[in-house]
Amino acid sequence: MSALQSTDPEIAALVAAEERLQADTLRLIPSENYVSAAVLEASGTVLQNKYSEGYPGKRYYEGQQNIDQVETLAIERAKALFGVEHANVQPYSGSPANLAVYLAFLKPGDTVLGMALPMGGHLTHGWGVSATGSWFRGVQYGVRRDGDSETRGRTDLDQVRELALKERPKVIFCGGTAVPRTIDFPAFAEIAREVGAVLVADIAHIAGLVAGGAHPSPVGYADVISTTTHKTLRGPRGAMLMSTEEHARALDRAVFPGLQGGPHNQTTAAIAVALREASGEEFRGYARQVVSNARALGEELAARGFDLVSGGTDNHLLLIDLSSKGVPGKVAAKALDRAGIVVNYNSVPYDTRKPFDPSGIRIGTPSLTSRGIGADAMPQVAEWIDRVVTGDGEVVTKVRAEVAELMRAYPAPGLSALRP
Numbered sequence: 159m160s161a162l163q164s165t166d167p168e169i170a171a172l173v174a175a176e177e178r179l180q181a182d183t184l185r186l187i188p189s190e191n192y193v194s195a196a197v198l199e200a201s202g203t204v205l206q207n208k209y210s211e212g213y214p215g216k217r218y219y220e221g222q223q224n225i226d227q228v229e230t231l232a233i234e235r236a237k238a239l240f241g242v243e244h245a246n247v248q249p250y251s252g253s254p255a256n257l258a259v260y261l262a263f264l265k266p267g268d269t270v271l272g273m274a275l276p277m278g279g280h281l282t283h284g285w286g287v288s289a290t291g292s293w294f295r296g297v298q299y300g301v302r303r304d305g306d307s308e309t310r311g312r313t314d315l316d317q318v319r320e321l322a323l324k325e326r327p328k329v330i331f332c333g334g335t336a337v338p339r340t341i342d343f344p345a346f347a348e349i350a351r352e353v354g355a356v357l358v359a360d361i362a363h364i365a366g367l368v369a370g371g372a373h374p375s376p377v378g379y380a381d382v383i384s385t386t387t388h389k390t391l392r393g394p395r396g397a398m399l400m401s402t403e404e405h406a407r408a409l410d411r412a413v414f415p416g417l418q419g420g421p422h423n424q425t426t427a428a429i430a431v432a433l434r435e436a437s438g439e440e441f442r443g444y445a446r447q448v449v450s451n452a453r454a455l456g457e458e459l460a461a462r463g464f465d466l467v468s469g470g471t472d473n474h475l476l477l478i479d480l481s482s483k484g485v486p487g488k489v490a491a492k493a494l495d496r497a498g499i500v501v502n503y504n505s506v507p508y509d510t511r512k513p514f515d516p517s518g519i520r521i522g523t524p525s526l527t528s529r530g531i532g533a534d535a536m537p538q539v540a541e542w543i544d545r546v547v548t549g550d551g552e553v554v555t556k557v558r559a560e561v562a563e564l565m566r567a568y569p570a571p572g573l574s575a576l577r578p
């Protein structure tokens with residue numbers, strides 16, 4: 159019996175149940191993934207026990223002989239992998255990392271320009287219910303409502319420029335949580351330069367694709383790069399801020415002592431491991447496969463009458479407007495969940511329904527690709543989604559069994575390592 163089982167059988171049972179759930183279901187939430195056994199192991203170590211406020215070589219506590227080396231390795235690997243001059247690996251997660259950016263460059267009440275949440279942006283890009291939208295003045299851009307298949311549903315860069323010239327933001331965010339298309343970093347950089355704003359590329363969703371060469375890099379265009387480490391990058395829950403030397407000091411001071419206390423050293427170690435994994439040739443293949451799978455799944459869904467926002471995808475995710483199927487997003491997401499296909503309901507641009515009961519679902523391929531599932535399985539996945547969204551309870555039961563069978567054929571990384 160494990161220590162956890164004997165000390166706390168309730169939590170042990172729930173962890174085991176979650177592991178079974180992750181093993182048996184087709185996980186299509188684009189911000190999720192399966193970390194490797196090595197990443198999992200690193201994040202559950204005695205590094206948990208150590209306080210280390212400050213940065214390597216400049217700590218406020220003694221006994222940093224090993225911790226300094228762990229954090230230095232993580233920093234050096236981030237710099238090498240992304241080709242940046244500076245990296246801070248201490249932010250607790252993506253939202254605190256972005257808040258550190260505000261602290262570094264803005265005063266309360268200053269203007270920030272970001273993509274609106276219902277258009278695909280993130281809460282922390284100045285949206286009203288977030289501290290970033292109430293302590294700062296958030297101005298929001300969106301995607302094009304009209305146009306042909308090349309422009310509809312794509313980021314409206316004319317609007318970004320107009321708003322930037324009119325509102326004079328100190329910081330501009332590009333990137334988001336439901337953006338299925340390539341982010342045009344050079345175009346954003348030109349606008350930011352024109353108005354003297356700091357450009358922040360929030361690559362939380364696509365960091366693994368950038369690292370693996372499957373999405374253009376913001377390096378050389380963005381002043382600051384913010385990312386989580388747990389989405390396509392396939393590391394532990396955490397975040398990083400990267401920049402040129404010019405902004406290094408401001409960002410470091412904003413993270414500590416501006417916003418945080420001691421870094422989570424067990425997470426830093428796991429980030430270092432994930433960065434090492436992401437610098438290998440295998441990971442480049444993974445990143446490319448994530449995109450091929452998403453494209454194949456998009457084509458199969460479109461062929462079955464699904465309405466893809468922007469008409470398709472360039473990256474790991476698909477945003478689907480279910481209005482054409484006559485099924486609300488939440489109803490579809492709950493039916494799919496019962497069938498062992500895990501997605502999230504999501505607003506679509508210009509949604510006529512409420513955020514808690516929107517018209518769309520958002521799906522992505524990072525997790526299934528980590529299991530080794532390839533593009534040849536996408537017709538099957540699209541067929542399941544179609545049958546469940548438009549079908550009844552009997553269909554759900556059937557699909558659940560078929561999904562479980564495919565999942566057994568492609569065991570997920572990391573999970574079996576935990577089985578006692």
Ligand SMILES: *Cc1c(COP(=O)(O)O)cnc(C)c1O
Pocket residue numbers: 189251252253254256279280282333334335360361362363386396
């Ligand atoms: C996920 C995400 C974040 C926030 O990360 P958390 O770790 O959930 O706080 C920030 N920005 C973008 C674009 C994201 O997708």
